[in-house]
Amino acid sequence: MRNVYFNHDGSVDDLVSLLLLLQMPDVTLTGVGVVGADSYLEPALAASRKIIDRFGHGVQLNVAASNSRGVHPFPKEWRLDAFSLDALPILNEAGTINTPVASKPAHLDLIDKVQETAGKTTLVMTGPLTDLARALEVDPTITEKIDKLYWMGGTFDGRGNVAEPEQDGTTEWNAFWDPQAVKTVWDSDIAIQMVGLESTRQVPLTPAIRQHWALQRQHPAIDFIGQGYALVPALQHFETNSTYFLWDVLATVASDSPEVVTTKEVTSDVLTTGPGRGRTFEISDGRPVTLVTTVDHDAFFKRIDELAILAD
Numbered sequence: 001m002r003n004v005y006f007n008h009d010g011s012v013d014d015l016v017s018l019l020l021l022l023q024m025p026d027v028t029l030t031g032v033g034v035v036g037a038d039s040y041l042e043p044a045l046a047a048s049r050k051i052i053d054r055f056g057h058g059v060q061l062n063v064a065a066s067n068s069r070g071v072h073p074f075p076k077e078w079r080l081d082a083f084s085l086d087a088l089p090i091l092n093e094a095g096t097i098n099t100p101v102a103s104k105p106a107h108l109d110l111i112d113k114v115q116e117t118a119g120k121t122t123l124v125m126t127g128p129l130t131d132l133a134r135a136l137e138v139d140p141t142i143t144e145k146i147d148k149l150y151w152m153g154g155t156f157d158g159r160g161n162v163a164e165p166e167q168d169g170t171t172e173w174n175a176f177w178d179p180q181a182v183k184t185v186w187d188s189d190i191a192i193q194m195v196g197l198e199s200t201r202q203v204p205l206t207p208a209i210r211q212h213w214a215l216q217r218q219h220p221a222i223d224f225i226g227q228g229y230a231l232v233p234a235l236q237h238f239e240t241n242s243t244y245f246l247w248d249v250l251a252t253v254a255s256d257s258p259e260v261v262t263t264k265e266v267t268s269d270v271l272t273t274g275p276g277r278g279r280t281f282e283i284s285d286g287r288p289v290t291l292v293t294t295v296d297h298d299a300f301f302k303r304i305d306e307l308a309i310l311a312d
């Protein structure tokens with residue numbers, strides 16, 4: 001069994017990632033932290049607790065709320081999705097929430113869970129790196145107990161997904177929310193596997209994928225995934241700033257099923273100032289990172305089905 005601590009930021013693909021982590025037969029989920037970055041914190045926290053109740057096979061977990069704040073806030077329209085997801089009937093049949101909120105804020109909860117857990121812990125992070133950066137500042141010795149960090153964030157091809165003023169379009173949102181946090185984590189010796197935008201562009205949300213899920217509604221977790229992805233825009237006629245990709249789900253599935261992706265070793269750094277702040281880039285004497293380069297599209301979606309069906 002592998003110990004995994006999951007820190008996410010409450011968007012649809014973050015919450016689907018949580019659902020899938022709860023199904024992985026070889027994963028012991030040791031903790032969950034939620035940051036209200038690409039979400040409002042309260043519904044993201046509640047939805048996380050309800051997903052653990054409904055799809056967690058009785059696991060005893062608690063969920064930590066982050067008090068981290070970003071430098072560049074996410075668009076409000078995107079953050080509102082967490083309210084809709086939290087209100088889905090499939091998460092609200094019980095009418096009560098059993099999974100408790102952890103006593104400490106997410107960055108301190110991360111330290112506690114990593115230090116308390118026998119052996120090493122794998123971190124999966126699908127939002128900004130702020131909680132990990134703050135944890136490293138409080139207790140730098142956690143690196144000895146962290147096996148690897150799987151992160152959805154950044155991009156190396158210069159094509160960002162931030163359409164905001166006063167930046168140059170080269171950065172990915174999770175990195176842009178808190179560029180200095182990326183730098184702090186890059187300066188640590190934690191092994192990193194990164195899913196950036198270059199690979200996630202190969203797995204857009206499409207009408208065909210939605211239809212594939214619609215035909216499997218007899219499986220409650222696939223029904224939930226279909227309902228969740230109904231809240232966000234698919235790639236239909238052309239790509240817009242709001243088009244949804246399976247960003248976080250790719251990072252999460254690749255952490256458990258490495259055969260669905262190919263990777264390459266790069267050395268890199270991150271800008272923390274100027275119009276490109278948050279840009280991750282390759283540089284010869286930079287910090288080593290394992291970058292996911294390509295996805296086996298069909299194998300990836302098949303793996304999602306296989307995991308989701310385990311929740312039946």
Ligand code: AGV
Nearest residue numbers: 011013078126173174241242243247
């Ligand atoms: O940049 C991708 C990250 C992922 O962690 N998030 C969404 C995923 O959870 C930010 C984001 C970029 N474009 C978006 C985003 C969009 N069109 N809608 C919502 N969030």
Ligand code: CA
Nearest residue numbers: 011014126127
């Ligand atoms: Ca996310």
